[in-house]
Amino acid sequence: MLFTSYEFVAFICLAFLLYYLVPKKAQWALLLLASYGFYAFSGLSNLIFIVSTTLVTWGVGLWVSKIRRASESYLAIHKEDLTKEEKKAYKAKEKKKSFSVLCLGLAVGFGILAVIKYTGFALSNVNSILGTFGVEQKLSIPDFILPLGISFYIFQSMGYLIDVYRGRAEAEKNIAKFALFVSFFPQLIQGPISRHSDLAPQLYGEHSFNGSAFFSGLQRMAWGYFKKLVIADRILVGMKTILGDTAEYRGAWALLLILAYSVEIYADFTGGIDITIGIAECFGIKLKENFNHPFTSKSTKEYWNRWHITMGSWFTDYIFYPLSVCRPMQSISKKSRKLFGNAIGKRIPVYIATIVTWFLTGLWHGAAWNFIVWGLLNCLVILVSQELEPLYQKFRKAFPRLSSSKPYGAFMAARTFLLMGFIRSLDCYRDVPTTFSMWLSVFTVGNYGELFSGKMAEVGFDAANVIIIVLATATVCLVNALLVKKGCDLRQSLADKPFLSYSLFALVIVAIIIFGAYGAGYDASDFIYGQF
Amino acid sequence: MKKILALCIALLLIFAVVGCGDETPKGDDVLKLNFYVMYKGEQVKVGVEAKDIIPKLGEYKSEDGEACGTNEKDVIYTLSGIEIETHVSGESEIIRQIKIIDDSQTTVEGITIGSTRDEVIAAYGKVYTEGSSGAIRYEGDASAIEFHFGSSGNVSNIYIKRR
Amino acid sequence: MKKKIIAAVCAVLLAAVLLFATHLLVMPKYIENPEGRLVGEYYSQAGDNDVLFLGDCEVYESFVPAVLWEKYGISSYVRGSSQQLIWQSYYLLEEMMEKETPKAVVFNVYAMKYGEPQNEAYNRMTLDGMKWSSSKVGAINASMTEDESLVDYVFPILRFHSRISQLTADDFKYFLGAPEVSDSGYLMQTAVRPMTTTRTGDDLFDYNLPSVSFEYLDKMRELCEKKGAELILIKAPTNHWKFWWYDEWDKQISDYADESGLDYINFIPLCEEIGIDWSQDTYDEGMHLNVSGAEKLTDYFGKMLSEKYAVPDRRGESELSSAWQTRVDKYYERKNTEK
Amino acid sequence: MEELLEILGELHPDVDFETTDGLIDDGILDSLDMVTLITEINERLDVSIPPEEIIPENFNSADALWALIEKLDEI
Secondary structure: OOOOOHHHHHHHHHHHHHHHHOOHHHHHHHHHHHHHHHHHHOOOHHHHHHHHHHHHHHHHHHHHHHHHHHHHHHHHHOOOOOOHHHHHHHHHHHHHHHHHHHHHHHHHHHHHHHHHHHHHHHHHHHHHHHHHOOOOOOOOOOOOOOOOOHHHHHHHHHHHHHHHHHOOOOOOOOHHHHHHHHHOHHHOOOOOOOOHHHHHHHHHOOOOOOHHHHHHHHHHHHHHHHHHHHHHHHHHHHHHHHHHOOOOOOOHHHHHHHHHHHHHHHHHHHHHHHHHHHHHHHOOOOOOOOEOOHHHOOOHHHHHHHEOHHHHHHHHHHHHHHHHHOHHHHHHHHHHHHHHHHHHHOHHHHHHHHHHHHHHHHHHHOOOHHHHHHHHHHHHHHHHHHHOHHHHHHHHHHOHHHHOOHHHHHHHHHHHHHHHHHHHHHHOOOOHHHHHHHHHHHHHOOOHHHHHOOHHHHHOOOHHHHHHHHHHHHHHHHHHHHHHHHOOOHHHHHHOOHHHHHHHHHHHHHHHHHHOOOOOOOOOOOOHHHHO | OHHHHHHHHHHHHHHHHHHHHOOOOOOOOOOOOOOOEEEOOEEEOOOOEHHHHHHHHOOOEEEEEEOOOOOOEEEEEEOOOEEEEEEEEOOEEEEEEEEEOOOOOOOOOOOOOOOOHHHHHHHHOOOOEEOOOOOEEEEOOOEEEEEEEOOOOOEEEEEEEEO | OHHHHHHHHHHHHHHHHHHHHHHHHHOOOOOOOHHHHOHHHHHHHOOOOOEEEEEOHHHHOOOOHHHHHHHHOOOEEEEEOOOOOHHHHHHHHHHHHHHOOOOEEEEEHHHHHOOOOOOHHHHHHHHOOOOOOHHHHHHHHHHOOOOOOHHHHHOHHHHHHHHHHHOOHHHHHOOOOOOOOOEOOEOOOOOOOOOOOOOOOOOOOOOOOOHHHHHHHHHHHHHHHHHOOEEEEEEOOOOOHHHOOOHHHHHHHHHHHHHHOOEEEEOOOOHHHHOOOOOOOEOOOOOOEOHHHHHHHHHHHHHHHHHHOOOOOOOOOHHHHHHHHHHHHHHHHHHHHHO | OHHHHHHHHHHOOOOOOOOOEOOOOOOOOOHHHHHHHHHHHHHHOOOOOOHHHOOHHHHOEHHHHHHHHHHHHHO
16 A cells, blocks of 8 residues: 555544544554554565564564573572683573574574565576576576565564664563564555664553644655655656666766656655654654755765665664674684784775675665665775775865865765765666666767757656756755754744644645646556565 | 474465465466467557558558547558558557458468358367357457358458457 | 634635635636536526436437427426446436436437446546536446546546646636536537448447446336336437447347337437438538437427427426527527537 | 773874763764774673674773773673
């Protein structure tokens, strides 16, 4: 069920109504019912996966925490009569046991994801390798339809398991409550990926109706719908034609696509997250922010601290750090420092960890070479800029006034925006070679005149459409500028001026209804991240 | 504790079996053919833009049938041996039906006006549906072919229609 | 707290006004193809009609209520619309029967060849003109294609909002509504384009008319019986391969009429007798009659209605005849200006 | 404690670790330094800092870091 469908609007109104009617103790149960109702809507066969993930994660979580508690109580009892070494040995043994149980849970969880999402991709690669060696018969590739949001709820569950193993989260005993944590419907489609310690207490807590909080949640939702329907879906209509015929639309059109896709995916993704956070806010639940004005970032590293924050922190906490401090990596670090000296030596483990993390991030985005190359390119840019850091510092020292001036800041932001735009267009094109040839064509084919010819209308960007997109994007930039300048939450500062905030809210709703790209005229498109 | 995990693993096995079990029914009952007619070396198919095909087919007569209430219309192009019916809506004119009207044209499978019912069944197989008019119809992927029989029992008209 | 309530009310009003203005702006005005305005024009003459016509373009291009009144004193209305499907005809009848007690209901059976929803554009042209009633809801539910939803009918702006970027001068000119285009439901066509084609309809794979059509015909019959009106099935005269009336269909209708004791009149073979000349009396080469053909057919059928079906001549009633006099004058004025 | 200061000094000689307490928040230590720091500590102070302890609170100042090391050491 898409966020932008009539069914969802009806569903959400009903959910809000029941949520505040049902006794507070049962509110979480209602959320669970709503979540499974929402999920069943996307196809009953998908339920198998989310149910099995929930069961396995819940079971393994309990088992791991049982081992941990047993070892802690044992150590507490025998605190005096065990020497330090014995205690350490016992702790290591218990840790190993709970670690092996954790690995079992992770293997099952990631196993489900791998089987469903990547078998097709893996087999097709095997086939192509077989093909190069002239082997005729090919493996038949089963096409699994990707269950809704599987990448998100599996990552969230696995994150929970690791947190329980590390003692940062309490294993949930009640399976129904845990099922809600895994399947909380607003974040099913595209995250954010929440941590058990943040989300669970709020989910099971009791929430009484608070008018202003509810209204501020509605405002956030309306803002999300505005970005999604008035900007993202309108641009998508035009993009489809450009993407459909790469031979025809090259050079200037490729650049147009890159810029259009940057705005489109920003509006689509942040809009979707606004809706998700808005819905949660109406339920009295605070979800983590997933974006922090990404297009103001002056470097790629900063960009990835502002874009899809919960994914970034997930990969950092559960992939990057464990990988960079695990024993094998430490021995590499020791050896490399011995061989290449301190400067290079200390970089190698971090580089390996970074590359592996970015490879997995790319793979997680999609089962295709486009996404893997996308991940590795991002990694390359980050590592290169890390190396050039001393150079930047020298530059900043040499021109202190210039480097801290506003225009230079704007230049860096624009540079990062363009760089990210180019790399991100790997998502759109069919395959990597096409994308690279498109990038090249931007500089070689000089057909920028065509952008102002009738062809724009042909593609779908007719005058009226462009005007609406530009005006809507300008409003979004204006609001973002206010948010950045004001620092505090815009909605709070409006709270005491009801006339202004209510009429603005009404205007946003009216703009969505009139200028939104929805309904029979347009085929309602999934959230870009929806098919994950 | 062991029970819980055993339960989980068992459940996983079930889903694995269920998940990969349902292969889509293969089988030759659905003809994967797309029916078309070869006319002056051109492949005339349904569901394609008329402007790509019709100009290449030589001279023709055409008749309009406007729809009431909208500016859409149907057009029938009469060529030697075949008639092509299109539907015009806005700029697009899609071929909707090809009709073989005399024995100067045959289907790719070699059937024409006057062929017998058995010849048709021999050429297209036994899997067809029969209409109240006694006509028989073979469903293809995106098109279907119909053979209508006159009083003599032989083929009187052949239609290739969009599915 | 009071301030908040006032603010909220103002905001709601603001939104309502903006949405309603946009609604009026983006609603299709049906100026080039006026068929979209026919169904709505009935309400100005609802209430006292002895004969009601129902059906698709064949019906609103064949019968002229002004002539029926002028020659036979019959008060009638043609509630036709483009590709009016049979269930739409039934629900329109149901709506009219709430307030009217006609002597005769005339239904053109051509649309019975459609057994399932056909096309959104035609649905909107027929249904958007109806006032909201249980009949309208019934008609919508029976007519919707898959990508239509009831919400788009309750709030048409949700469907037509995308027209905001394709507005024309007509949208602003007829912002508050367009002038009446029909004469009691008859859409005048004065052009003359003689019939040229001799082609007949293609062979059909299945000549059986859909069973759902007969179900709705039964419902119509029961409704007319309940209200004491005579249901007359007709097939308006057409002579073109696009509106071909197959003999097999004709037989099924006449069999049904005999079984259920209804009259069924197929005007096609009667064209000679009526005096319809396909080189003069059609505006689109034989598909529909133009005004001269329609007047001939209406005169012929008016005689039948008054003699065979005893539809009363009410030219004596002063109030009704003055109302009809204005309609007849308007009809002739339109006939002279459009020629 | 001295040995810890020595390791920190090797990484960033220009920073006075005894007084500053915002190593992470002020961006003095980035992920590159963190990993090297942890490897050094594990190796020279015979302790193994698990990944879950890699949180800003523990690394923001030398004292916090030393507290972490002691906690890991005396169990």
